[in-house]
């Protein structure tokens with residue numbers, strides 16, 4: 001991948017919480033414009049911490065980047081404020097959806113456009129685009145988000161992020177707690193947004209099978225280190241990935257993917 005084609009480059013990230021718990025000790029990944037990259041790994045492997053480091057959200061949890069760098073569109077953004085990253089086009093949808101439950105679906109969506117200087121008609125146009133991608137949200141637009149289903153809340157959280165016109169959408173575990181059909185629906189829509197709107201996506205997922213179906217490439221984390229990366233097709237074909245991330249075939253001992 002040439003330097004110019006890279007939208008995001010993460011190099012050698014080390015991060016801790018509370019100055020004591022080491023969560024990352026060597027995460028490297030990159031994403032080209034127009035790609036979907038999946039970040040895979042078991043519980044506690046460091047997926048969420050990596051995404052929060054990319055969006056500079058760690059300080060809110062007494063977390064800290066000790067070493068390494070995050071570059072977005074060729075510029076070092078490691079210490080940039082999260083709001084400034086959003087204005088630059090790097091927008092994260094946090095794990096657990098986090099809709100404003102006492103606002104309607106439409107109010108939630110519109111809130112995503114408030115930080116930018118778009119006119120009312122631009123926001124209305126963006127809203128219609130979100131409804132075209134997520135027809136369920138149009139049906140529910142006057143309903144309080146707290147009264148919608150988990151899948152609809154996930155769609156609302158993604159739609160709200162789209163209203164801020166991201167170039168890179170960072171998603172943390174969009175499948176969490178959702179029925180398989182809803183998960184497929186959400187990933188299909190993400191793929192359509194990627195193809196039709198050129199939206200680049202970095203998605204952390206425990207559901208490796210779904211993530212590898214829709215991603216172009218993937219990076220696997222183990223214990224805070226990126227141990228393997230490659231095209232989704234190549235990773236899906238590997239026996240160790242099949243056994244430990246796709247649950248397909250038992251093997252005698254856990255492979256050290258790093259070696």
Ligand SMILES: Nc1ncnc2c1ncn2[C@@H]1O[C@H](COP(=O)(O)OP(=O)(O)OP(=O)(O)O)[C@@H](O)[C@H]1O
Nearest residue numbers: 017021023041042043044045046047048049050061
């Ligand atoms: N706010 C926090 N304070 C202290 N330690 C944390 C915090 N968040 C995560 N950790 C620790 O950092 C390590 C990496 O966690 P992280 O949440 O990044 O992993 P993950 O791969 O996203 O896991 P999961 O799939 O379970 O969400 C774990 O050891 C975890 O216990």
